[in-house]
Amino acid sequence: MPTLILNLSQLVTCAGPARARRGAEQGDAGVRDGVGVAIGDDGRILDVAPDRELRAAHPGAEEVDGGQGVLTPGWVDSHTHAIFGRARYEEQELRAAGVGYLEIARRGGGIHSSVRDLRTRTADDLAALAAARLQRLAAHGTTTVEVKSGYGLSLESELTTLRVIRRLAADLPLRLVPTFLGAHEVPLEYREAPRTRDEYIACVTEEMIPAVAAEGLARFCDVFCEPGVYTVDETRRVLGAARAAGLALKLHADELENGAAAELAAELGATSADHLAAISESGVRALSAAGTVATLLPGTMLFLGRTRQAPARALIEAGVPVALASDFNPGTSPTVNFPLVLTLGISQLRLSAAEAFVAATVNGAAALGLAKTIGQVAPGFEADLALFNVRDHREIPYWYGDHRCVRSWVRGRPAFTALTAS
Ligand code: NIG
Ligand code: FE
Numbered sequence: 001m002p003t004l005i006l007n008l009s010q011l012v013t014c015a016g017p018a019r020a021r022r023g024a025e026q027g028d029a030g031v032r033d034g035v036g037v038a039i040g041d042d043g044r045i046l047d048v049a050p051d052r053e054l055r056a057a058h059p060g061a062e063e064v065d066g067g068q069g070v071l072t073p074g075w076v077d078s079h080t081h082a083i084f085g086r087a088r089y090e091e092q093e094l095r096a097a098g099v100g101y102l103e104i105a106r107r108g109g110g111i112h113s114s115v116r117d118l119r120t121r122t123a124d125d126l127a128a129l130a131a132a133r134l135q136r137l138a139a140h141g142t143t144t145v146e147v148k149s150g151y152g153l154s155l156e157s158e159l160t161t162l163r164v165i166r167r168l169a170a171d172l173p174l175r176l177v178p179t180f181l182g183a184h185e186v187p188l189e190y191r192e193a194p195r196t197r198d199e200y201i202a203c204v205t206e207e208m209i210p211a212v213a214a215e216g217l218a219r220f221c222d223v224f225c226e227p228g229v230y231t232v233d234e235t236r237r238v239l240g241a242a243r244a245a246g247l248a249l250k251l252h253a254d255e256l257e258n259g260a261a262a263e264l265a266a267e268l269g270a271t272s273a274d275h276l277a278a279i280s281e282s283g284v285r286a287l288s289a290a291g292t293v294a295t296l297l298p299g300t301m302l303f304l305g306r307t308r309q310a311p312a313r314a315l316i317e318a319g320v321p322v323a324l325a326s327d328f329n330p331g332t333s334p335t336v337n338f339p340l341v342l343t344l345g346i347s348q349l350r351l352s353a354a355e356a357f358v359a360a361t362v363n364g365a366a367a368l369g370l371a372k373t374i375g376q377v378a379p380g381f382e383a384d385l386a387l388f389n390v391r392d393h394r395e396i397p398y399w400y401g402d403h404r405c406v407r408s409w410v411r412g413r414p415a416f417t418a419l420t421a422s
Contacts, residue, residue: 001041001060001061001062002038002039002040002041002046002058002061002062003038003039003061003062003063003064003412004036004037004038004039004051004054004055004058004061004062004063004064005036005037005039005064005066005071005385005387006036006051006054006055006063006064006065006066007036007051007065007066007067007068008035008036008037008066008068008069008070008071009033009066009068009069009070009391009392010031010032010033010070010071010391010392010393011031011032011033011035011036011037011048011070011071011072011377012029012030012031012070012071012072012073012357012361012377012393013029013030013031013032013048013073013376013377013378014029014030014073014357014358014361014362014375014376014377015030015048015376015377015378016028016030016362016376018371018372018376019366019371019372020291020293020321020362020363020366020367020371021321021358021362021363021366022316022319022320022321023316023317023319025358026316026321026322026354026355026358026359026363027352027354027355027358028354028358029353029354029357029358029393030376031354031393032048034050034051035048035049035050035051036048036049036050036051036054036066037054037071037377037383037385038054038057038058038061039383039409039412040383040412041412042412043382043383043411043412043413044379044380044381044382044383044412045377045378045379045380045381045382045383046058046379047379048377048378048379064407066387067387067389067406068391069387069388069389069390069391069406070387070388070390070391070392070393070395070396071377071385071386071387071388072141072357072361072377072385072386072388072393072396073143073361073362073374073375073376073377073381073384073385073386074141074142074143074144074361074374074384074385074386074408074409074410074415075140075141075142075143075144075338075360075361075364075386076142076143076144076323076360076361076364076365076367076368076370076374076375077137077142077144077145077146077325077326077328077338077364078144078146078177078272078295078323078325078364078365078367078368079146079148079250079272079274079295079297079325079326079327079367080137080145080146080147080148080325080326080327080328080329081147081148081150081151081181081184081327081328081329081330082130082133082134082137082145082147082148082328082329083118083126083130083147083148083149083151083161083164083165084114084117084118084126084129084130084151084329084330085114085117085118085120085121085125085126085129085151086114086117086330087330087334088109088110088113088114088330088331088334091104091109091110091331092303094109095304095305096305101256101304101331101332102228102229102256105185105228108188110185110331111150111151111184111185111331112185112187112188114151114330114331115151115152115153115185115187117151118151118152118157118161119152119154119157123160123163123164123167126160126161126164127164127167127168127171130147130164130165130168131168131171131172133328133336134168134172134174134176135172135416136336137174137326137328137336137338138172138173138174138408138415138416139336139403139405139416139418140336140337140338140339140403140405141338141339141386141388141405141408141416142174142326142338142386142408143174143175143374143384143385143386143408143409143410143415144174144175144176144177144364144365144368144370144374144384145174145175145176145177146176146177146178146179146220146325146367146368147165147168147176147177147178147179148178148179148180148181148184148222149161149162149165149178149179149180149181149182149184149218150181150182150184150185150222150224151184152182153182153184153185153187153200154187155203155207155208155211158180158182158208158212159208159211159212159215159217162178162180162212162215162217162218163215163217165178165217166178166217173410173413173414173415173416174410174415175374175384175410175411177219177220177368177370178217178218178219178220179218179219179220179221179222179250180208180209180212180217180218180220180221180222180242180247181221181222181223181224182204182208182209182212182238183201183204183222183223183224183230183234183235183238184222184224185224185229186200186229186230187200197234201234201237201238204238204241205237205238205241206241209221209238209241209242209245209247210245212245212247213245213246213247218247219247219248219368219369220247220248220249220250220271220368221238221239221242221243221247221248221249221250222249222250222251222252222274223235223238223239223251223252224252224255225251225252225253225259225261225264226252226254226255226256226257226259226261227256227257227259228257231259232259232260232261232264235251235261235264236264236268239251239268239270240268243268248270248271248369249265249268249269249270249271250270250271250272250273250274250295250367251264251265251268251270251272251273251274252274252275253265253273253274253275253276253279253283254273254275254276254277254278254279254280254283255274255275255276255277255278255300256277256278256306257278258278258279258280258283259278260280260282260283261273261283262276262279262280262283262284262286262287263282263283263286265286265287265290265292266283266286266287266289266290266292267286267290269290269292270290270292271292271293271366271367271368271369272292272293272294272295272323272367273287273292273293273294273295274294274295274296274297274325274327275295275296275297275300275310275327276294276296276310276311276315277301277306277308277309277310278308279294279310279311279315281314284311284314284315284318284320285318287315287318287320288318288319288320291321292320293320293321293322293323293363293366293367294310294315294320294321294322294323295322295323295324295325295364295367296309296310296312296315296322296323296324296325296345296349296359297324297325297326297327297333297341298310298324298341298344298345298348298349299326299327299333299335299340299341299344300327300332300333301348302344302348303332303333303334303335304332309348309349310349312345312349312350312351313349313350313351316351316355321363321366322351322355322359322363323359323360323363323364323366323367324341324342324345324351324356324359324360324363324364325341325364325367326338326341337401337403338360339396339397339400339402339404339405340400340401341360342356342357342360342396342397343397343398343400343401345359345360345397346397347400353393353394353397356397357393361375361376362375362376363375382410382411382412383409383411383412384408384409384410384411385408385409386405386407386408386409387405387406387407387408388404388405388406389404389405389406390404405418406418
């Protein structure tokens with residue numbers, strides 16, 4: 001029996017080609033008035049048409065009252081670090097007092113502090129913490145979440161993290177995409193004799209990547225390629241091994257300082273290059289030529305108190321497809337509120353509302369290699385949807401920091417329902 005979602009004030013379809021949208025295409029979110037959606041029993045979109053036509057075509061279908069709200073494709077959050085233990089609120093004040101992000105890491109805080117904490121926890125503990133946090137992402141309309149490992153930094157704890165992601169993917173009404181980020185930092189125990197950072201990289205390439213691939217635990221491999229973290233040469237070694245093992249590639253690229261990491265992402269044919277606040281003009285050209293998705297994370301720069309945001313306009317004008325993501329993590333972006341990321345996309349990155357919606361849906365899907373399946377409200381696409389209590393789609397980024405999501409669906413099944421309509 002199909003399900004009909006009716007009585008909408010607007011539908012954001014993002015309908016169009018099933019691939020990353022670049023240039024002028026990024027500015028068309030396919031917003032329609034006066035239509036509803038029919039979902040088939042297989043969890044896919046059957047039809048988008050005026051309510052009257054849907055009722056006539058599907059007699060006896062179950063009806064959901066959209067309450068004159070706005071329905072959108074569920075947000076595709078293509079960059080998070082959602083598996084971690086404790087929150088790191090103390091670093092927020094340290095940064096405000098003038099201690100930089102990499103300086104905190106140099107003192108053994110930052111990622112190292114999350115690593116120390118994660119290694120003491122059981123898989124059950126990590127799964128319970130992450131499940132509660134992912135449900136909060138879902139409550140804001142996120143339906144797909146890429147989740148990285150990277151707070152284990154040992155064979156055993158990286159595998160534990162990825163197995164937790166696999167378990168959550170089976171248990172939660174969300175679509176999760178796992179990424180192996182064993183090269184998130186060089187663990188402290190490999191920084192002093194007798195161990196060396198080269199030995200850690202060998203451990204990542206010769207032990208971790210083969211084990212991850214053998215168990216089918218990740219779709220992507222990512223590296224934090226940044227001056228002071230992993231060099232371009234080290235990143236090339238890790239991602240070369242990942243590609244040989246059948247993983248697709250992502251990079252944390254040019255986040256804080258330029259290190260020609262975007263150029264490396266293009267050279268390696270990475271699916272996405274992420275952050276890019278410090279990308280150079282040659283990096284922009286390289287991404288455009290390679291067709292790599294630029295995943296921008298404006299919440300991170302906001303939370304770190306940095307004024308330089310990624311050059312989103314220059315990227316779009318150069319023909320680079322731009323995606324937006326939360327970077328949800330305990331150090332640099334502890335937000336679960338994807339609509340707030342849309343707000344920052346418009347107010348900080350100077351995207352149009354339509355460009356921001358496409359960045360959060362179709363281009364997020366492309367950043368995960370899923371543009372043929374999700375990110376659009378169009379016949380044949382998976383019914384991953386979010387309903388908001390607003391009349392115009394531009395109100396979703398406008399009421400910044402608010403909570404307007406009232407329901408969501410993943411594969412046509414309810415994923416989130418607000419207790420009371422807000
Ligand atoms: O995307 N840059 C590296 N990784 C995360 C931060 C991780 C952390 O501080 O715990 C990021 O910003
Ligand atoms: Fe990140």
